[in-house]
Amino acid sequence: MKIFSAQQMRMADEATMQSKNITSLELMEQAAQQVFNLIHNRLQGAPVLIHVFCGIGNNGGDGLVVSRLLLEHGYNIKTYIVNFSENRSKDFLVNYDRLKEITSSWPIQLKSKEDFPTVSREDMIIDAIFGIGLNRPLVSWVAQLIKHLNTFRCFTLSIDIPSGLYVDKAPDDSEAVIYANTTVTFQLPKLVFFLPQTGMYTQDLEVIDIGLDRNFLTQSPGVGILISKNExxxxxRPRHKFSHKGxxxxxxxxxxxxxxxxxxxxxxxxxxxxxxxxxxxxxxxxxxxxxxxxxxxxxxxxxxxxxxxxxxxxxxxxxxxxxxxxxxxxxxxxxxxxxxxxxxxxxxxxxxxxxxxxxxxxxxxxxxxxxxxxxxxxxxxxxxxxxxxxxxxxxxxxxxxxxxxxxxxxxxxxxxxxxxxxxxxxxxxxxxxxxxxxxxxxxxxxxxxxxxxxxxxxxxxxxxxxxxxxxxxxxxxxxxxxxxxxxxxxxxxxxxxxxxxxxxxxxxxx
The missing domain is CATH 3.40.1190.20 (Ribokinase)
Incomplete structure (x- = not known):
């Protein structure tokens, strides 16, 4: 299985939208649906309170779709928007409106330390704050939020990558990274999951197929190859019947x-x-x-x-x-x-x-x-x-x-x-x-x-x-x-x- 960089994953998204004639919004729905399926198959409707923390980019958009699907299937959830910037991606905004249409209370807005929620040890956290798009140091209060969430030690699932991690370099603050029990990453693994400094942030890695363009994946060399039995x-080299020690x-x-x-x-x-x-x-x-x-x-x-x-x-x-x-x-x-x-x-x-x-x-x-x-x-x-x-x-x-x-x-x-x-x-x-x-x-x-x-x-x-x-x-x-x-x-x-x-x-x- 190939290992892709963040840039290669973005190129794979573009190739998929072109080859399948779909929008980025449709691709987001497709990916988030697979994340929901994995969660639903494991929880089977269990009455756990799920806290979904969404950033304001496309990873946050994934989180909003997952929140909506969880609500539609009867799960008890709270959704939080981590407002670390005034900029929002278009797909985030569309899915924000879709979520508001089916919930009686709008997603909870987080803008500073004063807004930090309390989470019980028995609850579950879904982390969709940054994803692989992180490319700059965290805003101070967001770094503190991540440290705050880690203190609850409840089951945590990160979408694509634990928030606070970069794909292609070490984190700026080793404590301001989500410690995920499970990371559900899209299509291909990333090198960051396998290095001593950064692999510790996820205990269990799940690679899910979100339907990215096969031709692009096959023809692109990647930055590495993950070696398992298939590889x-x-x-x-099998031995033949007439072999001898020489x-x-x-x-x-x-x-x-x-x-x-x-x-x-x-x-x-x-x-x-x-x-x-x-x-x-x-x-x-x-x-x-x-x-x-x-x-x-x-x-x-x-x-x-x-x-x-x-x-x-x-x-x-x-x-x-x-x-x-x-x-x-x-x-x-x-x-x-x-x-x-x-x-x-x-x-x-x-x-x-x-x-x-x-x-x-x-x-x-x-x-x-x-x-x-x-x-x-x-x-x-x-x-x-x-x-x-x-x-x-x-x-x-x-x-x-x-x-x-x-x-x-x-x-x-x-x-x-x-x-x-x-x-x-x-x-x-x-x-x-x-x-x-x-x-x-x-x-x-x-x-x-x-x-x-x-x-x-x-x-x-x-x-x-x-x-x-x-x-x-x-x-x-x-x-x-x-x-x-x-x-x-x-x-x-x-x-x-x-x-x-x-x-x-x-x-x-x-």
């Missing part, structure tokens, strides 16, 4: 130092579990017995006693994952530099490999094209420098990816893969993955996919999805708190099986 299934490549996991052999164990086991035909671990001699006993399926190559002082392979692997637990001491840095100059295999770079690169950017000239980097936030910061907000972070990462022709997987709650100015936003994963070693598992997964012949970008996107899916399946047995990185590896097979479950078998209809 990764075409990437899967068919699926020989990858090598390079890393480890005294006390940090476990990271290589996790990555090696994950590369095997994801389906690599042969996997070797290259690590210091101090890790030999640990690796041989922990992962009997792997071959082991050793170097110096406690740390890597030389990295020499007498064969050409299909793919290499390097950097985990490796350390950054001087002789390891020299070994790393020498290795890069001679390497001709596809690379996945993590942990200390990234840390070394951040201090020696000249090493990038020896990386193969489309090398995959998998930094956590601090490692990313060492690569691209400080950022002012998550949107700035993404722009700097895109520039970095373009400059060095590398694929960057920004690890997080919604891991984002970046390459060729495009974002691939992952939908799998859970808070249990905030545990030591989960990144090492991802390194092994992506390296193992590369080994099997997956293109680097596909390996990064598919691997990130399977990594999160494995954890999602695992927590059904372990809980968030009880999840270990090794559990993620154990459920990789289940994540593959989940890809091919019929929706009916899961109790869902797509």
């Amino acid at each position: 990764v299934l075409p990437l899967y 068919t699926f490549g020989h990858c090598v996991i390079i890393g480890g130092s005294y006390g940090k052999i476990g990271s290589v164990v996790l990555a090696t086991r994950s590369a095997l579990r994801i389906g690599a035909g042969l996997v070797s671990a290259y690590l210091p001699e101090c890790g030999y017995e640990v690796m041989q006993s922990s992962v009997p399926e792997a071959m082991v190559i050793t170097d110096d006693d406690d740390e890597l002082a030389e990295i020499h392979l007498d064969f050409k692997p299909t793919a290499i994952g390097i950097g985990i637990g490796m350390g950054t001491n001087e002789k390891t840095v020299k070994a790393f530099e020498k290795f890069l100059k001679h390497n001709q295999s596809r690379l996945v770079m993590d942990a200390d490999g990234i840390n070394i690169l951040s201090k020696h950017l000249q090493f990038f000239e020896n990386l193969p094209e489309k090398t995959i980097l998998t930094p956590h936030p601090k490692e990313l910061q060492r690569l691209i420098g400080e950022w002012k907000d998550d949107f700035d972070k993404i722009e700097k990462t895109k520039a970095f990816s373009k400059e060095y022709d590398c694929i960057v997987v920004i690890k997080g709650a919604n891991s984002i893969t970046i390459y060729d100015n495009q974002l691939y936003v992952n939908t799998t994963g859970n808070p249990g993955m905030a545990t030591a070693g989960s990144g090492d598992v991802l390194t092994g997964i992506i390296t193992g996919l590369l080994s099997q012949g997956y293109e680097p970008l596909h390996a990064a996107v598919f691997g990130t999805y399977l990594h999160g899916s494995s954890a999602d399946i695992a927590i059904q047995q372990t809980s968030f708190e009880g999840l270990l990185a090794s559990d993620i590896t154990s459920y990789i097979g289940a994540a593959f099986l989940e890809l091919f479950k019929r929706p009916e078998a899961e109790g869902q209809v797509e």
Whole structure:
């Protein structure tokens, strides 16, 4: 599913009105009807008092239509107009008049702090104040209104986007944003829902089809792609009957130092579990017995006693994952530099490999094209420098990816893969993955996919999805708190099986 910017959504509206020969007022009615349907299906006429807060633009117009439909179906509602300006959109005014025609009391006007209403914990709030059209800082009393509404902690539904959020940048005041239990957004998701700074403002995202022009949606590239099962299934490479271990490549996991052999164990086991035909671990001699006993399926190559002082392979692997637990001491840095100059295999770079690169950017000239980097936030910061907000972070990462022709997987709650100015936003994963070693598992997964012949970008996107899916399946047995990185590896097979479950078998209809 594509992710659109605010400007692209406005263009989609225009394209729809032209292709379907409808007015903006008709399109507003169409969209608001879908919002009402969702609310009505959930409430089923429940006697809850619903407070609808409408701005004076088109998002407010959506709210007025929803208010009217709720009234027509017998719901107990109060509608408020948040008068933050003298300007009103034409469609807002039309729907304001339509609402007044069927209600005995006009919508309640809010113009200052003195007008703020009281809401009970058992009530419901519908937020239709700004939507995606917000493009300037909030008027002071409106910011205070939003903070006021958040204090009631009742169920809150935002139409299109929580008010106070911009679509394409971080909010001016992090407290002056509606905290929505559910956000019902139109047609396509927006990037703001998936970033650490802004994703917290909605707990549950519902994307509803409002009938925007299919040709425009198909032909427009968007600012990103939301990666779910439908997007990764075409990437899967099925195995044929006459395959053998050589068919699926020989990858090598390079890393480890005294006390940090476990990271290589996790990555090696994950590369095997994801389906690599042969996997070797290259690590210091101090890790030999640990690796041989922990992962009997792997071959082991050793170097110096406690740390890597030389990295020499007498064969050409299909793919290499390097950097985990490796350390950054001087002789390891020299070994790393020498290795890069001679390497001709596809690379996945993590942990200390990234840390070394951040201090020696000249090493990038020896990386193969489309090398995959998998930094956590601090490692990313060492690569691209400080950022002012998550949107700035993404722009700097895109520039970095373009400059060095590398694929960057920004690890997080919604891991984002970046390459060729495009974002691939992952939908799998859970808070249990905030545990030591989960990144090492991802390194092994992506390296193992590369080994099997997956293109680097596909390996990064598919691997990130399977990594999160494995954890999602695992927590059904372990809980968030009880999840270990090794559990993620154990459920990789289940994540593959989940890809091919019929929706009916899961109790869902797509």
